Structure formats: structure tokens, C-alpha cells
Amino acid sequence: MHGPVSSGWLLVALCAATGAYCLLRMRSRVVEQRRAAGGEALMGFGMAVMAVPAAVFTPPGWVWTALAVVFGGAGLHALWAARTGAGHLHHLIGAGTMVYMAVAMAAPAGHGHGHGHGGSGTPLLTGTLLLYFVAYVLVTGVRLVPVATVPGVAEGAGWGDRPELARACRLSMGIAMVAMLLAV
Template sequence: MHGPPWVGWPLVLLCAAAGAYCLVRSRTGPAAERGAARGEGLMALGMAAMAWPAAAPPAWSPWLFTAVFGAAGLWALARRHLHHAVGAGAMAYMALAMELPPGQWGPAGHLDGMGRTAGMSAMGHPAPGGVPLLTGLLLVYFTVYVIAAGVRLAPAAVITVPDGPAADAGPPGVLRACRVAMGIGMLAMLLAL
């Protein structure tokens, strides 16, 4: 992943913890949640692997991530899990963007009139990797997702039953909290792109 290690390591820990919990939940949780928990867990572990800060990742790693997440996205589409398909597609996109590090999207060595290479921004920093419009759309999608999922984490109101005690909907599920954490992780990875 592009970006400083102080961003990468917490992201690795967050995604690995969410992935481990989701995979455990896929074996012990309610039957209705098992498939979704398995998908979330595998995606979180993939995010942890991709966020691993490495000085020089192997040359084959972006292609492996692209293939794995591309296949996961197609599988999610076949199962009609749109959010998982968008997440896997975003991961495949970021893996492709890893192939050319920031600043390498233009012709190498080409200088503009101000002495900057084609991949440099006006501030002299490397230009962001990827396609800005697609990155922006993914940032909007995951921002809305995180906010909406975060709102759903708020405890439900106490329900009063006329002839019985008050019923509480219970605390928010940890699986939903993992989804919010993974959405935040996806935002961090897109911003580091």
C-alpha cells in the first residue's frame, strides 16, 4: 500500500481483527449470518494483506490481488451481494493502481514547463495513483456506507409492551461494527492511494 507505515500498520491490525472475528462468526453465528460473515471475513483479511506496509512489495503482488479481488467481485455479483461486489472491485482497482506507484501515471522523465515530471502535482508532490474520478466515486460510496452503517449501530429505542416489561432491541451486533470498521479501512486505503 502506498502511504506511511504509521497508517498501514493500524489498518492491518484493524482489518485482521475484523476478518478473524467475522470468520469465527461464520462458523458459530446464526445460520442467516454465516454467508455474509464469511464474505466479510475474507474481504477483511484481503484488506489486511493489501495494507501491509512494505518498502518494496513483490512485483507480482498487484496482479495477484487484482486476480483474487476480481474473482471475489464476480462471485459477489453472481450471488447478488452488491456491496461486496463494490468492495472487491475497489480492492482490485487499488491493486491495479499499486502497479504504477504515485507519480508514474504520466510519461516517465517528461518535464513540463515548470521543471516537474508529468506525474507531479502543482505542489511538487507525486500525483495520486489511479483515476481521480473513480477514486472520488468510491470515496463517496464508502463515506455514505460508513455513515449509514454507523447510524444503524446506535442502540434502538426501548419498546414498551402494554401488558409486559419493556423490551430492548439489544446492543448493536459486533458483525455490524466490523462492517463499519472495514468501511473506514477502505476509506483510509482509498485516501492513501
């Protein structure tokens, strides 16, 4: 990502910590939480890789292609899972956004995205994704405040079964996605 190095490293730390917590959530006793946590861990670690400041390390071009392929596969998985419920639609949008950002990061300087927009302003897709993720952050933030007990989760639940922590994890990734889209 392009921008100040210190904020880039903070974004890397936030995304990596979120990905690590999502790995812990994969130990949950609730099957749906484990499935969601796996996709969110992938998203967190992928965002951490993308957020490494370009001034510090510029990865080879194949990294962006690899990320686009991995998140394209995650998007297909989310699309397949979405047929059973709308809960996977956000994962589909997130994976698609990651593919979009990987392609934008791979674009050579001066080609409209990735390394500056030139005089053309924000592309329509970037603006639409920004609006989606800003709305997602606001809604998730409001939902974070009062957390009801999840049926089937014991009172002394472990780290993987804490719905308020899962929501905070999603909120932090949404905020990171907004920051990354602003930098694209």
C-alpha cells in the same frame, strides 16, 4: 500503502482483527450470516495485506496481480449472489474497489495512481469510491446504535450471531477502505 508507518500498521491490525472476527462469525447457525462472514473475512485479510507499509515491505509485483484475481473472483461471486437480493451489492462494490486498488498499487511510480497522482488530482473513480464508502460508514455508524434482535437468534447467542458486532466489523472495514482509498 504509502504514508506514515505507524498508521499503516494500525490499519493492518484493524483489518486483520476484523478478518479474524469474521472467521469466527462463519460458525454462525444462520446460513446468510456465514456466507457474508466468509466474504468479509476475505476482505479484511486482503485489506491487511494491502495496508502493510511500503517503507517496511514491498511485495513482489505478482502479489498485486494475485490480489486482483482473487477479488475479481469474489466480485463475480457477489454479482452472482446479487441476483437474489441487493444485500450483495456492497460486497460487489468492495471487491471491485479491492481490484482497483490492487491495480493501482501495481502501477509503476508516476503513472497516475498507486504511487502518487502527480499534478492530475484524484481520479474520478477514486473520488466516487470515496464518496460511496464515506456514505456507507455514516449510514452503518447510525445503524450501529440501536440494534434490534435478529429473528431466529437465541438470547444467549455466540460470537458468530451478534448483529451489533457484525455491524461494527463492517463499519471498521468501511473506515479502513476510506483510509486506503485516500492513500491510493
